[in-house]
Amino acid sequence: MRSAGGGSLPGMTQQTIRHTLDAPGAVLSYEVLGSGPVLALIGHPMPADGFRPLAEQLAGAHTVVLHDPRGTGDSTMTDPTEPPDVATLADDLSRVLAAVTSEPADVFGSSGGGITALELAATHPEQVRTVVAHEPPLVEYLDDAAVHRAAGEQVQRLYREQGLMAAMALFAQQNGFAPPPGAPAPPPPSEADLRSMTRLVLGMGTMTGHRVGELPAGQVVIGVGAWSDQATTGRTSRAVAAEHGLPLVTFPGGHGGFHPDQGGDPVAFAVALEEALRR
Template sequence: MTEPRYDRRGDGPVLLVVPGGAGHPMGLGPMTDVLAERFTVVTYDPLGLAHGRLGEPVADQRVEEWSDGACRVLEEVLDDGESAYVVGFSSGAIAALDLLARRPERLRHVVAHEPPCVGVLPDGARHRAMFREVYDTYRAAGPRAAAARLGAGLTGQEPGETVSDRPLSREEELADPMALFLAHVVRDFTSYAPDPAALATLSDRLTLAAGSDSRGQLLHRTAEFIAGRTGAGFAEFPGGHVGAGEHPVAFAERLVATLATRDAEGRARTA
């Protein structure tokens, strides 16, 4: 078992950030700059891609491995009696849901932004098949073609003509975080089924989130569905699926406000 990789900055309550994709925190720096003014921001890097491991062999990933690693990070950074906020994005949001369901002891509140665990939906089998097709397209035609298929699936469009591309060599794949996501993350994570009963018992510590630009799209619908099924909160954030990178300041401010609101609601319930 490798030691978990993470970066720590700022001061205040601990906020664990779990990136999406293959876990590389690229693009999240401007948002964490803002958050570090209020929190001790701990950015988890599940595969160590930003910590010298990009280019090294990668195995197929499992949700439970990411959430167990996140738990080890919290054990390292939290003092006795402390609890942490968590925000997860996409595949990282799935890991955050699993962390809350299995290891809730030191979690103060979890915000899961557009987790692609689409199997929960009434038509989930069709959408899981779409993600398997994304993987197959990647293996057959390369990352550009797979990204085009993924974009069509998330927005509800019919797949267009296959983008001209080529499969990557093993060396090229290992050097590309998006390719690692397509090769080793997308199948298992989008097949993950969250535990609604466990999450329902912890609904006061959970907010499902989706981008305002994602309304009508697959992952907005997924987040709303999980919130409704578990009794958790639901909040819209600026931008779309990658809103944290598109609108980092506004996204950070919305996250701060969401956590403050849920804290206030928790205090009111216990008063």
């Protein structure tokens, strides 16, 4: 494991240290900040930076672990054209948690990170205390899964024919990700954003087509955004909760309810997450 110094989040006195960890086919980047019980925040394809506003609210009561999934942020891959694999991402998260603590940890996963968190609970239940999977886009749980499968194939075909931005525009249209009223216009994508978008497109099928195995009783909660009734991820959240017999908890905002740049409120979201972890 290698470490590099980092700065502190605004309003925080703890120093944030960035670590790297070797894994098969990748070098994984993660940060540890705050103090208290371990809580990992994981996304996909969003890297750790997207969780910083939420982490600032949680680090006073938790040791927060922020992890860039392989191929995003500062986590590199030997072959960045290789599609994301749910089992591999869960194993990566398992390695990161093992490097931080020998005790079971709480895990909050959002979007594709929710899929990773569910897979971690299914395959490494001894490492988790409570898992909150927020809006996992597992379309195979839907009764119209074939329609979503075809839509994903259409996005990938457009990616090959017209490029990344055309594919992402179609993806947003398909999944009801129009910004909420009053949300600021997003800035132009950075290089890191483009890498994450590429991981999203490459993961259609391998990520969204996944089905989770048996989950440990009493340790997993599904989260859904209050604004997500019409979004695909709102439907998948309800479907996954119903099929696995899991509690369904409503969180403030929509798919990005923890991030102010996506119309979210990290303060209110942190309160809801703390309540979900205490269930």
